[in-house]
Amino acid sequence: MAPGRRQFLGINGSGFISSRRRFMQGLAGVAACGTVSGTGAAAPPTPYTPVFFNAAEWNFLLAACDRLIPADANGPGALALDVPRFIDQQMTTPYAQGAQWYMAAPFVQGPDNLGYQLPYPPRDLYRRGIAGMNAHATTRHAKPFAALAPDVQDDLLRAAEGGRLVFGDVPSAAFFDQLLANVMEGAFSDPIHGGNTGLGGWTMLGFPGARADFMDWVDRYGAHYPLGSVSITGETA
Amino acid sequence: MSDDARRLKPVDVVVVGGGWAGSIMAKEMTEAGRTVVMLERGPDRSTAGEGAYPASIDELEANFRYKLFQDLSKSTVTIRNNASQTALPYRRMAAFLPGEGVGGAGLHWSGVHFRMPPDDLRLRSRVIEKYGAKFIPEGMNLQDYGVSYEELEPFFDRAEKVFGTSGEAYKVNGQVVGQGNVFAPSRSDHFPLPPLKDVYTAHLFRKAAAEVGFHPYSLPAANASQQYTNPYGVQMGPCNFCGYCSGYACYMYSKASPNVNILPVLRRHPLFELRPNCHVLKVERDSTGTRATGVTYTDAEGRVVTQPAEIVILTAFQFHNVRLMLLSGIGRPYDPVRNEGVVGRNFVYQNVTTSVVWLDPRVETNQYIGAGGGGVAFDDFNSENFDHGPLGFVGGSPVWVNQAGVRAIAAAHSGGPPGTPRWGSAWKAGMIDTYRHSLRIDAHGANMAYRDVYLDLDPTWKDAYGQPLLRMTFDWKDNDIRMNRYVVDKIGNVAKAMGARNVHLGMREFGRPFDTRQYQTTHLGGGAVMGTDPQTSALNRYMQSWDVHNVFVIGANAFPQGTGYNPTGMVAALAYWAAHHIRTTYLAHPGPLAG
16 A cells, blocks of 8 residues: 555545444434324424515415425425425525526527526516516406415416416516426425425435435335435434 | 736646546646646535535535536526527526536546447448448538547556446457447456446346347446445445435545546645636647647636646536637637538537336335446447448437436426426326336437537627637437437337336427427537548547647547447546557657647
């Protein structure tokens, strides 16, 4: 062995095995704890005061999340998973301000397949999109989106999804796609980001989360994995 | 030379880009006793930092906030389907995901590690021999690489040993030695490690493909199946199928990366200096224009700096290499109207579509288990392994199950079978069923090069440094669509043999243009290709600029047309090949290596 080689050894020379072991030891007995499976009822979200969305926007977000991922026999809905909280918290990250998007002018609209060409980062899409949805709902049904019956809300969401509404210079599909993408992220990302409460999203899907070691399960063909999900901070379900 | 640039002390070699190609070239040049500065525009990265468990396995940050990927806010490309359109900026990550930072795409890649098929290296010659010159469609720029498999074999072997690649050989030194790919050429040695175990879906696919009469084999994977020490003395740990491969720095030190397999040694070498957060603006040339004098870059503090060097090696990602050549005036830019020039010519992609097979709902496919490079493939319809004569198209496609680990947000986005809503209770039911009981089969096909598919500089949009963005003019062509549909059709029989309850055959559709919004693959190629004719290649067969002999350009930009395989194994072999000729010939006799 060359002198000093251990300093760059991948495994034995680093501390990661021991830190991983400590982490996994914290999970001992997890399998026996059982899992929180979907009850079919939408639990109210954890008490939370939004920092980005105003009251009208927040009401829209709660209602839309409840329709996009409803609680049903397959598992919890977006409300019980605190997806609205996740989205509000995301709005204060650089991502929501378009920090990862190329936002240089000019903004020229073209065929859909050449991709997003609006000058709006996610925060602006939410502001304009929610205002547009509520304005449309008020014009058509004399109530904001959140006050409408679920089937009417679904119709409006489908219209937005299909690009059949226009909110100023924001095509409704651009807003809807942004919303749906963030709803999915909120329901299925690590709870460290504010959603997927109780690991309910992962549990209904059968995703073990941060377990990330299947050395002894890779060839257990077709078998159901017995351990519950675990999060980055060690929360288990 | 930019007038206001700070001028640093000259070095022997400057390497632009800290990925696989850059790390290999820097290692080789320091071994040759040369001083090397490596410039990387992104941050420094290491497994102990970006890869540390459990913080690193955060799907939102890794795959949806693109932690290890290119910062598009600073620089991107513009894209159009044809020359009559206005190309528009690729503003958000989607179709392809270039890397950034030390390790480059070699840090976030998955690890499928192939050798280029011998026939692909001389595809034009092979097609003409078998089917005649008239078989090549009008407008297709079919070319040979100008280098043979036999010439590259020692360098494929070297790369596999450095990467710690797991796989099973078919032929070693002409003798059949194992259950590997029957279509693969003979090797000088076995893979350094035995193949990874089959995950369940790959196991089912192997059985079914053999039943149908195809020839399944283990994908060669730069994911270590066992503990391994590479020729540089660096250790890898055995892959535990954690399922966090593509988009992640492997916390197990199992997936080969420049950061794990080369840089730990390079960083300690007294002749080597790594400068992260340094964005190269152009290659400088002397007054004759035929010799590079160094590069000018913007450093971490935003200062413009010139680094003089005897040799400039461009090892950025495929299209960044092409752009740097265009920005620096190295090689003649391609003009598609006059069909002249070479830089930007023969830009290609990869022709990938995915099919989904649903199994009995009592069977759990456990798609969260995975290794990025692992899986099972068959090559019966790849390269020139089958008779194209009656089919009337050029190119082919391996077919495989390559379960790299499907995580939760990705599963939610994939949803249920075609026709399922994207949200609501029906989505939920279809998505859960699909995640738990389905598997995915890819046709990972070649994309040929065409006269009207190319790269040039955009006339409108600029990067954060005021330089024009690269413009891609790209669309799918009839030849490639027909190839995809022919091969994907074969997947139907395999799915049937697996006892599928439902199958979705993912095929390319005629008349549907390239869509920048959907992830396909980051395997872009060409644009500054290698060859033996300076009229049709920007680089000679040693990856050396025909016009500026002390500029070498290493990357998938050198591929004259697409291939069915993943590019990294070929890029690494080309780097070792070029380095060999620089070390054995160029350093003593600087000048053109090919006449």
